[in-house]
Each structure stands twice: as structure tokens, then as C-alpha cells.
Amino acid sequence: MITLRIDGGTAIAVGETQTLLQAALAAGADLAYGCQSGLCGACRVRLLQGEVEQAAHAAAALSDGERARGIVLACRSKALSDVWIARLPRPVRRPRPRRISAVVAEVRGLGPQVAGLLLDPPPGGLAFLPGQYAAVGFAAMPPRDFSFAGLPGDPRIEFHLGTGGSMRLAAAVASLVPGDPVILEGPFGVAHYCPEDPGPLVLVAGGTGLAPMLSVARAALAASPQRPTRLFRVRPPTGDDYGAERLRQLAEAHPTFVVDDLPSEAVVRTAAASWEGATVHAAGPPALVESVHRAAATSPGPPAVVRADAFTAVA
Numbered sequence: 001m002i003t004l005r006i007d008g009g010t011a012i013a014v015g016e017t018q019t020l021l022q023a024a025l026a027a028g029a030d031l032a033y034g035c036q037s038g039l040c041g042a043c044r045v046r047l048l049q050g051e052v053e054q055a056a057h058a059a060a061a062l063s064d065g066e067r068a069r070g071i072v073l074a075c076r077s078k079a080l081s082d083v084w085i086a087r088l089p090r091p092v093r094r095p096r097p098r099r100i101s102a103v104v105a106e107v108r109g110l111g112p113q114v115a116g117l118l119l120d121p122p123p124g125g126l127a128f129l130p131g132q133y134a135a136v137g138f139a140a141m142p143p144r145d146f147s148f149a150g151l152p153g154d155p156r157i158e159f160h161l162g163t164g165g166s167m168r169l170a171a172a173v174a175s176l177v178p179g180d181p182v183i184l185e186g187p188f189g190v191a192h193y194c195p196e197d198p199g200p201l202v203l204v205a206g207g208t209g210l211a212p213m214l215s216v217a218r219a220a221l222a223a224s225p226q227r228p229t230r231l232f233r234v235r236p237p238t239g240d241d242y243g244a245e246r247l248r249q250l251a252e253a254h255p256t257f258v259v260d261d262l263p264s265e266a267v268v269r270t271a272a273a274s275w276e277g278a279t280v281h282a283a284g285p286p287a288l289v290e291s292v293h294r295a296a297a298t299s300p301g302p303p304a305v306v307r308a309d310a311f312t313a314v315a
């Protein structure tokens with residue numbers, strides 16, 4: 001018997017004459033569709049594993065480029081082997097980047113080498129998606145990229161600044177007092193939370209890469225409290241409890257949220273064992289993010305969706 005899995009869900013039996021769409025609908029699975037005849041493209045899905053035979057369809061429903069990238073029409077595809085597919089995320093509207101002037105409300109020590117910068121936004125605030133970042137300029141420092149640590153609806157905009165790698169940044173942060181102006185330009189980045197991403201959510205954080213992961217975790221837990229969400233944190237140096245209290249509070253409020261503190265190599269190894277079909281967000285030192293990408297590319301089973309931006313303003 002040939003089977004079909006959607007976004008890592010349970011196996012669905014596919015009858016000999018059924019298309020993927022027919023098998024999915026017969027099993028009660030929620031798969032988008034429209035014309036059911038290869039004309040509209042509404043049933044486009046990503047083929048993660050397995051082989052399909054695809055019948056003729058309109059070019060407007062599926063382009064050659066999409067086919068080359070592994071997209072198929074569920075209504076025109078018959079399975080030739082066990083097949084794993086993933087729903088395509090609906091296009092997300094990202095807020096347009098803007099340049100605004102905010103005001104320092106508070107600078108708070110979050111760890112030996114991490115400062116929390118809390119800003120009062122101007123009226124109208126700054127729209128962003130959890131996981132995005134902004135270029136932040138203050139105290140004559142050239143703007144540097146920092147991820148939003150909070151959510152768009154929070155009363156204050158929050159960034160976590162790793163000050164261990166730059167004496168100049170540490171001095172600039174130390175000089176800030178409430179009322180000082182801060183220029184923000186953003187939001188930027190595509191590695192943001194998408195509610196429709198498949199599978200369990202895995203978050204991998206190193207250094208101040210924890211900031212965007214806190215933002216993503218809060219958004220995901222608010223939107224889908226039952227979705228398993230696991231955060232792997234590269235164990236901070238002895239005595240550094242940066243982020244520990246926030247993580248403890250989140251885990252207390254959400255039984256589906258699990259936190260693991262591990263050494264760097266173990267984070268990737270242990271995380272990789274649990275991210276079959278998952279969506280993985282990663283932020284932190286470039287070497288950590290690179291190993292997450294590598295592990296995802298070589299892990300067995302349906303590949304994880306990895307979301308990580310390539311900026312490196314972390315400690």
C-alpha cells in the first residue's frame with residue numbers, strides 16, 4: 001500500500017487511481033484546492049520525499065521553475081511510491097522597513113555581557129514580525145543589527161545587546177540614559193515566525209540569538225498553545241543566567257514549551273534528532289547557525305524547514 005504524509009502527519013492510504021488531493025480529502029485532511037483539474041494552482045504543495053507522476057496542467061497553475069523546485073499540483077499527481085508533502089505557506093506580508101526615532105526608557109543588565117535596551121517607540125510604533133531585526137543607532141555608534149526580543153504589541157521595543165565583543169559598544173551602552181534618542185531602521189529579515197509553518201517548532205539559540213527566539217516562542221505559544229515547542233540554548237558560560245528567568249516563566253505558563261541547555265555541539269546533535277518534519281528557527285553565532293543548516297540538510301526523514309537570517313550581530 002502506498003501512503004501519503006502531509007507536513008509530517010499520520011500516513012494516509014493512497015488508492016491506485018487516486019490523486020494526492022483525492023486521497024487527502026478522502027482521509028479528511030485539510031489541503032487547499034480549487035478547480036481539481038490543473039488550472040488554478042490552488043493545490044500546489046512541496047514534494048519532500050517520494051515520486052509522483054504528474055498529469056498535464058495549465059502553465060499558469062505551475063511554472064517550470066516551481067516544478068524544478070519540487071512543487072507539484074496535488075490534484076494532478078499520482079504517487080509512485082510513499083510520498084511526503086508539505087503545504088506551502090501562504091505569502092506573508094512583511095511590514096515595510098521604516099526609519100524612526102525612539103527614546104531610551106531603560107537599560108537593564110541581563111547577564112555579565114548582555115544589556116537589555118528598552119525603548120519607548122514614537123506614536124504609531126514600529127511594525128515587525130517575531131524573529132525580524134532592525135538596524136539600531138545610538139550614541140554616535142554606526143547602526144548595528146539587533147533582533148527584536150519582544151512582540152509588536154509590547155508597550156516597549158526591546159533589544160538584547162551583547163557587549164562582550166566590543167569595548168566601543170559596551171561604552172556606548174553604558175553611556176545611555178533614559179530619554180536619549182535611538183534611531184531604528186527596519187524591520188528586516190525573512191527568518192520570522194510563520195503560523196503556517198509545518199510540524200513541531202524547534203528553536204536553536206546561541207548568545208543573544210536568544211532574543212529573537214524568545215519573540216518567536218512567545219508568538220508561537222500564543223497562537224498555538226498545543227504545538228510542541230522546544231528551545232535548545234547553547235549553555236552560557238558558568239554563572240551567566242542570561243535569559244534563564246524568561247525561559248523559566250514561559251515554560252511554567254506553557255506545558256508544551258521545553259527548554260534544553262546544552263553545549264554547542266550537543267545542541268545541534270540533540271536538536272537534529274528531534275526535528276524530523278519540524279520547523280527550525282536558529283539564531284546565534286554564524287558557526288552555530290551553519291551547523292544547524294548542515295544538520296537539517298543531512299537529517300533522515302522529511303526535511304525540516306530552517307529559518308535563519310544571515311546577520312551576525314550577536315555575542
Ligand code: FES
Nearest residue numbers: 034035036041075
Ligand atoms: S485544484 Fe486547481 S490546480 Fe489543483
